[in-house]
Amino acid sequence: xxxxxxxxxxxxxxxxxxxxxxxxxxxxxxxxxxxxVEELKDIELRIPLRIYTADNQLIGEFGEQRRSxxxxxxxxxxxEHAILAAEDTNFYHHPGVDILGLGRAxxxxxxxxxxxxxxxxxxxxxxxxxxxxxxxxxxxxxxEIFIALKMxxxxxxxxxxxxxxxxxxxGKRAYGFEAASQVYYGKGLSELTLAQIAMIAGLPxxxxxxxxxxxxxxxxxxxxxxxxxxxxLGMINKQAYEAAVESPVTAENHGVTPDIExxxxxxxxxSELYTTFGNDLYNNGMTVYTTIDSGRQKAANDxxxxxxxxxxxxxxxxxxxxxxIDLVDAPxxxxxxxxxxxxxxxxxxxxxxxxxxxxxxxxxxxxxERATLSWEAVKWAKPYVxxxxxxxxxxxxxxxxxxxxxxxxxxxxxxxxxxxxxxxVQSALISLNSKNGAIQSLVGGFNFYENKFNRITQSKxxxxxxxxxxxxxxxxxxxxxxASTINDAPVVFNDTNLATAWRPTNDGGKFYGPTRLRQxxxxxxxxxxVRLLDELGIRPTLNFLKRFGFDxxxxxxxxxxxxxxxxxxxxxxxxxxxxxxxxxxxxxPYLIDRVVDRDNQTLFQATPVTVCETCTLLERNSEDEPxxxxxxxxxxxxxxxxxxxxxxxxxxxxxxxxxxxVIKYGxxxxxxVLKRDDIxxxxxxxxxxxxxxxxxxxxxxxxxxxxxxxNSTPLGRYSGGRAEWGGSVSLPPWIEYMRYALQDTPPDYxxxxxxxxxxxxxxxxxxxxxxxxxxxIFEIFRKDHVPPKRDLNSPALDDGTTSEVxxxxxxxxxxxxxx
Numbered sequence: 180x181x182x183x184x185x186x187x188x189x190x191x192x193x194x195x196x197x198x199x200x201x202x203x204x205x206x207x208x209x210x211x212x213x214x215x216v217e218e219l220k221d222i223e224l225r226i227p228l229r230i231y232t233a234d235n236q237l238i239g240e241f242g243e244q245r246r247s248x249x250x251x252x253x254x255x256x257x258x259e260h261a262i263l264a265a266e267d268t269n270f271y272h273h274p275g276v277d278i279l280g281l282g283r284a285x286x287x288x289x290x291x292x293x294x295x296x297x298x299x300x301x302x303x304x305x306x307x308x309x310x311x312x313x314x315x316x317x318x319x320x321x322x323e324i325f326i327a328l329k330m331x332x333x334x335x336x337x338x339x340x341x342x343x344x345x346x347x348x349x350g351k352r353a354y355g356f357e358a359a360s361q362v363y364y365g366k367g368l369s370e371l372t373l374a375q376i377a378m379i380a381g382l383p384x385x386x387x388x389x390x391x392x393x394x395x396x397x398x399x400x401x402x403x404x405x406x407x408x409x410x411x412l413g414m415i416n417k418q419a420y421e422a423a424v425e426s427p428v429t430a431e432n433h434g435v436t437p438d439i440e441x442x443x444x445x446x447x448x449x450s451e452l453y454t455t456f457g458n459d460l461y462n463n464g465m466t467v468y469t470t471i472d473s474g475r476q477k478a479a480n481d482x483x484x485x486x487x488x489x490x491x492x493x494x495x496x497x498x499x500x501x502x503x504i505d506l507v508d509a510p511x512x513x514x515x516x517x518x519x520x521x522x523x524x525x526x527x528x529x530x531x532x533x534x535x536x537x538x539x540x541x542x543x544x545x546x547x548e549r550a551t552l553s554w555e556a557v558k559w560a561k562p563y564v565x566x567x568x569x570x571x572x573x574x575x576x577x578x579x580x581x582x583x584x585x586x587x588x589x590x591x592x593x594x595x596x597x598x599x600x601x602x603x604v605q606s607a608l609i610s611l612n613s614k615n616g617a618i619q620s621l622v623g624g625f626n627f628y629e630n631k632f633n634r635i636t637q638s639k640x641x642x643x644x645x646x647x648x649x650x651x652x653x654x655x656x657x658x659x660x661x662a663s664t665i666n667d668a669p670v671v672f673n674d675t676n677l678a679t680a681w682r683p684t685n686d687g688g689k690f691y692g693p694t695r696l697r698q699x700x701x702x703x704x705x706x707x708x709v710r711l712l713d714e715l716g717i718r719p720t721l722n723f724l725k726r727f728g729f730d731x732x733x734x735x736x737x738x739x740x741x742x743x744x745x746x747x748x749x750x751x752x753x754x755x756x757x758x759x760x761x762x763x764x765x766x767x768p769y770l771i772d773r774v775v776d777r778d779n780q781t782l783f784q785a786t787p788v789t790v791c792e793t794c795t796l797l798e799r800n801s802e803d804e805p806x807x808x809x810x811x812x813x814x815x816x817x818x819x820x821x822x823x824x825x826x827x828x829x830x831x832x833x834x835x836x837x838x839x840x841v842i843k844y845g846x847x848x849x850x851x852v853l854k855r856d857d858i859x860x861x862x863x864x865x866x867x868x869x870x871x872x873x874x875x876x877x878x879x880x881x882x883x884x885x886x887x888x889x890n891s892t893p894l895g896r897y898s899g900g901r902a903e904w905g906g907s908v909s910l911p912p913w914i915e916y917m918r919y920a921l922q923d924t925p926p927d928y929x930x931x932x933x934x935x936x937x938x939x940x941x942x943x944x945x946x947x948x949x950x951x952x953x954x955x956i957f958e959i960f961r962k963d964h965v966p967p968k969r970d971l972n973s974p975a976l977d978d979g980t981t982s983e984v985x986x987x988x989x990x991x992x993x994x995x996x997x998x
Contacts (some may be wrong), residue, residue, distance in 0.1 A: 190504055190629035206313025207875045224248050224345055225354070226368045226464030226777055230450070234774060236438035242461040245435060249368070251341040251437060257373050259340065259357060260414035261380035265405045267301040268412065275302040275331035276324050298503070301343050302327040305848030308346045323643070345694055349379060350386035350393075350430060365433035373419055377403045377409070377507055391430035400430055439473045440480050443917030447636065447770060460894060461666040464777030469770055470617035470785075475610060476745070479620035483606045486886065486912030487625045488589075491602040493572065496602050499532075499584035505530055507582050511547060518545035524626055527599060532584040535576040536554040542586070549877035551568030551597055552588075557598040567913040583914040594636065605889055607634035608916060609753045610882040613760035615819075616768045618765075619880070620916075634888070639746040640885060644703045644846075645863025645872040646743030648834055651700055652722040654711055655830045659696060662945035662958045662966065665707040665714075667691040667699070670714070672738055681738065686864075697837050699766070701820045701845025703862065705742055705902045712741035726825035728765060730909070731856035743863060751777040753883040754873055759835055759859070760876035762930050763826035787821040792930070829961045835859050835929040838875075846906050849872065857926040858917070862905030865894040871908040881919055884909040903955075935959050940966065 183891060184359050215292045227242025249528035263270050269277055277300050299307070306326035330339060360368045368376075380391050381401035392397035403424050410420040437445075449468050450461050498523060512832040514531055522528035530542040532552070538554040560579045562570030573579050579598070580586065611736050632638070641707040654663070656836040667690050674683045683703050685691075691698075699707035700939045712720060717740065723730040734745045767788055774783040839857035841847045846862040860875025869891050874883040887894060888910040894903035901907070939948040947966040948955030960966075 188534055191287040212259050224464070225462040227462070228449065228460050228467070228552075228565055229464050230448050230467045232441075232469060232473040232476065234473050235468075238437055238441045238469065238471065239449070240435045240437075241449050243352065244354045244462075245352045245358045245362065246345065246354045247361065248345045248355065248464075248488055249341075249357050252343075253368070254340070255345055255368055255371070257375065257376050257415070258344075258368060258371075258380065258674070260412075261377050262301070262340075262343070262383075262408055264408035264412055264414060265380050266304070268408075270301050271336055273300060275327035282921075300327065302330055302339050305339055305342050305346065306330060308348075309342070310362065319884065334680045339561055347383050349382040350387055350390045351434070353942070356380075362433055363430040365431070365436075365501075369660070371757065372423070373415065374402065374406075375424040375429065377405045377423060378428070378430065380942060381405050392416050392860060394430050395428045395430075398430075415619065439471075439476050440472060441476055441621070442631070443623030443633050444469065444476075444633070444770065445958050446627075446631060447621075447633065451771070452515060452774070453791050464516050465724075465782065466775050466779075468772045468775075470612075470619060470772050471621070471770075472619045475620040475920050478916050479610065479622045482912040482916040483608050483622045483625065483884075485915060486908070487602045487604055487606050488599075489911065490886070490903070490908055494895065496560030496565065496579065496598070497563045497600055499580070499586050500529075501887070502581065502583045503531070503585060504583035507533055509545075509838055509895070513542050515545060515547055518543075518585065519583075521587070522601075522629070523547070524587075524601065524629065526588075527587050527589045528588050528596070530588050530596075532580050532582050532586060534582055535580055537575050538582050540576050542588070544588075550588075552576075552596060552598065553594055556591070556594045556596060560598055564994060566899075567891055568896070569898065571742050578941065603888065604886065604894070605630075605650045606884065606886040606912060607638075607749055608882065608884045608912060609635045609749050610880060610916065610920065611753050611757055611766075611768055613757040613766065613876060613879060614792075615789040615822075616754070616757065616766035616770075617787065618768055618770045620921075621770075623741060634885065634889075635749045638885075638889075639748050639886065640870045640891075641744055641865045642745040642747055642752055642872055643863035643865040643870060643905070644705075644708075645752060645861055645874050645883075646745065646747075646839060647700060647708050647741070648759065648861055649706060649724055649727055649729075650712055650715075650741050651696060651837065652718065652759075652826065652830060652834045653720050655833055656723065656827060657715060657719075658964060659711075660945075660958070660960055660964050660966075661697040661698050661833055662940050663694065664693040664945045665696065665699065665710050667694045667704050667706045670706065672709070683738075684741070695942070696840075697840060700837050700861075701840040702842075703846050708737050708741040710719070712738055726765065727758050729755065743865070749883050749885045752872070753881055756874045756876055756881045756883060758826055759831060759838070760878060760929065761790045761822075761883045762878075762946060763824055763828050763831035764822040765825045766790065766822050789819045791821045794821055828930070829935055832929055832935060833959055833961075834930050843888075846904075847910060848873065849906060850917075853914060853918060853921065855921060855926065857928045858921075859929075860913075862910065864904040868895065868903050869893055871903060871905045871933070873905050873909040873913045875913055875917070877921070878929045879916075879924075882916060884913045884916075885891045886912075934962060936962055936965060938965055 224246055225242070226246050226248065227240050227244065229240050230238045252493060265288050267277070305321050306323050349356065350356055351362045353359040354364040356379060357368050359382065360366060360371055363379060363533065364371060364375055378391050381398065384401070386952060388394060388402045404422050406415070406420055409415045410417065422713060437838065445468060448469060449460070452465070452467070456463070475922050503517060506517055519530040529545045531941040532540055534541045540552040540557070542550050542552060544550055554576070557579050558573060558578065561572055564570055587599045587601065588596040591597045605624050607624055608620065608622045609618065611617065612619055623636055624633045639770055641695070660765060667685070669690060670683070683705050687957045691704060694704060694707055696707070696711070718734055720740070721734055721736065725731060728751065734740055750768060754766070757766055757798070758764065769785055769787050771783065772785050775781055818950060838861055841861050842850045842858055847860050852861065855877070857877040858875055860873060860878070861873030864870070869887055871886045871894060872884065875880065896902050937957050937959050939952070940946060940958045941952065942947050942954060942956045945966070947969050949969055
């Protein structure tokens with residue numbers, strides 16, 4: 180016996196030495212992979228970039244891992260219990276490694292030849308997730324053990340559990356339990372029921388196998404097993420257990436759902452920040468607060484959407500996506516599969532026409548439901564012939580739809596569903612705070628998810644007559660007045676900068692003879708604009724236009740400049756109109772207000788150049804002239820730089836007052852429905868109606884809308900042969916947006932300098948009216964530019980029998996054939 184004991188003793192010593200040697204060899208092999216104390220305590224979670232409106236509504240999120248870190252104090256007690264019951268009951272008592280659990284795993288591996296799970300503590304899982312790959316090797320397992328032991332020495336149990344709760348992968352791009360709560364249930368952890376908590380606590384073992392969306396039956400079994408464990412461990416009582424196991428599976432894929440639809444804005448922010456931060460942008464937990472107002476952004480989305488749909492419906496129905504007669508009697512699954520292939524947009528649905536009656540159609544929706552389309556839902560669908568013509572009004576449902584047609588439907592509050600088609604036309608809207616250039620809403624196109632091309636910043640199109648106010652303001656600054664007359668008569672220009680002789684015309688081919696500038700602007704008379712620029716000179720005018728932020732090198736150096744032939748973005752146009760809105764100051768459009776890091780420390784704070792009407796002239800001009808751009812990066816946040824004054828306040832007010840008449844009497848008369856006397860603006864339509872604009876403002880806000888086709892084809896004509904133009908395509912969405920933006924706000928006029936004077940003039944000549952002249956009208960002048968009094972002994976004039984009201988009616992009647 181003594182001999183046997185001696186042998187056993189030496190074997191034991193040898194075994195211990197061998198084990199120590201093997202352990203040291205393994206440690207030596209993996210020691211370089213064990214993190215330092217500093218690394219253990221400086222663990223940073225990968226948190227995505229999040230972008231918000233100024234009023235804290237989520238716009239977008241960028242990053243492969245969706246994560247919302249929380250502190251240990253924020254972990255619900257039921258979640259902690261569920262995790263321990265499912266993963267590591269002995270968590271608070273082991274040193275990071277569960278020897279018995281590892282022993283069971285080794286025995287399973289030896290007896291079955293397969294790894295059947297078990298053995299990994301929560302600490303070991305944290306070590307694997309933070310510092311190691313998921314390769315199945317013994318080396319990695321030993322490294323995991325060494326890291327776990329070290330973590331237990333350097334971190335508290337609560338710190339380790341906090342790391343676990345925030346790091347573990349739980350499927351659907353969700354990392355951490357708070358993110359999983361949002362993804363599967365659309366609410367925070369603190370709002371979850373016991374059953375829901377147990378459900379997501381079952382995910383770490385196998386996120387795909389026990390996913391409640393993909394495999395609800397398996398997930399239910401896993402959930403109930405965890406609840407049973409919690410009951411047996413005394414973590415919950417029987418009443419809570421019974422109520423939880425009876426709860427149905429309620430998980431759905433909530434994904435990343437922004438509070439406000441603003442894809443173009445989110446992409447603008449991401450693109451700008453990426454140039455500075457690179458790929459770290461998606462992991463470092465930065466939060467961006469933009470200048471966007473969520474209410475106005477929603478209004479802008481609706482305005483562009485409704486404007487595009489309205490144009491598209493006016494031009495007729497282009498037919499079904501395809502006709503599949505074979506699907507009419509096919510099994511439901513086959514019908515749904517075919518409809519699933521149709522690209523989706525918003526809350527539109529694809530549908531299959533099953534049968535038609537005289538005035539109704541029976542359709543199968545992509546979700547499998549049946550619906551009946553009424554005549555009211557489809558009667559708009561006159562056949563599309565081409566851009567300029569539509570077919571006859573449909574009389575029966577068969578004129579529009581036949582069984583087998585695969586169509587799109589959009590929701591409607593009155594009809595339930597309306598026949599729809601994917602529009603080809605595009606539209607874009609931008610709205611600025613004119614006092615500091617803050618972009619309050621921006622829509623770069625009809626559907627960001629189908630076409631990410633941002634027409635506000637990336638597209639440069641001809642503004643047409645939308646550009647004329649800049650030319651007219653140049654004239655006013657050079658001594659012209661709103662009463663100055665230009666002869667609206669045929670003219671031929673042999674400009675050396677033009678290839679051939681140029682014969683500009685007015686829309687409709689009419690000529691009006693001597694015309695006051697005020698009339699010419701609100702009537703949008705082309706000949707007057709061309710003659711005016713010819714008198715002013717191209718070079719001085721180009722130099723003047725720099726005041727509005729325009730680069731002369733980007734503008735045409737010929738007389739076509741007067742008709743808006745330059746290629747400019749809506750952003751540039753809106754920035755130029757901001758000068759008119761704010762009293763003559765140049766501001767810089769900007770979108771990012773501030774950027775903070777994961778610790779809420781400010782990385783960037785915008786300091787926009789801001790209008791200061793009370794500053795002295797020296798103070799206003801002391802700042803360098805701002806450069807056009809989206810993101811203001813001026814230094815210093817203690818005081819805002821002062822916007823330079825670039826337009827004389829008197830000139831600015833007169834051009835503002837002239838553009839108010841565009842809405843009162845001219846091409847923007849539709850905007851009278853807003854019942855606002857403080858708004859001003861200008862339409863714009865290019866040759867053949869390829870671009871349609873409306874830009875308008877009051878003393879606080881400027882909004883510009885562009886509409887057209889990306890390939891520059893004409894917008895065409897609709898019923899009655901009426902041409903599409905700025906007033907029919909872009910003005911309606913401007914009105915819809917401004918109705919919201921200006922609601923409950925008092926009139927905000929551009930400030931009128933007290934130095935301006937008002938005198939009575941002859942409406943036909945623009946000269947000073949004679950005493951007692953009946954048809955005289957009032958006009959605003961700078962003191963030094965008031966027309967001289969006329970000699971009472973001058974030749975007889977018009978007897979003045981036409982009243983001011985009659986004069987305006989005559990002018991307005993002529994507008995029916997303009998633009």
